[in-house]
Amino acid sequence: MMEIILREPIENLGGRGDVVQVANGYARNYLLPRKLALPVTDANRRQVARERVAAEAREAVERQDAQSVAARIAAAECVIARRVGGTGTLYGSVTSADIAESLEGQQLTVDKRRIVLTEPIKELGDFVVPVRLHRDVTADLKVTVVQEGGAATPPAAPDPEPEVQSESE
DSSP states (O other): OEEEEESSOBTTTBOTTOEEEEOHHHIIIIITTTTSEEEOOHHHHHHHHHHHHHHHHHHHHHHHHHHHHHHHHHHOEEEEEEOBOTTSEEEEEEOHHHHHHHHHTTTOOOOGGGBOOSSOEEESEEEEEEEEOSSSOEEEEEEEEEETTTTTSOOOOOOOOOOOOOTTO
16 A cells, blocks of 8 residues: 555545555556655645645635626526427437537537536426536526427417408498
8 A cells, every 4th residue: 555645636535635545556557647646755745735725726716706607607598499399399409518509699608518417308398407617616507498480489469350340330
């Protein structure tokens, strides 16, 4: 077993600056070459402490930016029109790329990989889709899938019937 200091958070192992014991091969072949960890020495402990301070400051700025974008996304509504078959099912589906493209039309740039769709939307209706902007910040976006071809607008009021004049006058 080898003792190392993590430079980045690693899932199921530890966070930045943690001193952990890992198998020799895991450290030598994966963590150290990718600069994800350093061997435990006093100089490396000081270096990781400096990196931690800088990373926490950068993280705070990123979190603030993500929260401001999350507020804009929560206020936005994404309406996507698709062709629909006779039974009300969509031809094709609505994917995260479609949602990202619709958001760009509203001056909100979101990477499609940040939109969390477990599977594409394949029916008409309203959906709440989470958008993961940061490790700690997730916004809920309201997505409405409507029928293409004007069904999204309410039907026009019926034309009033012309008055028929009777001939008995």
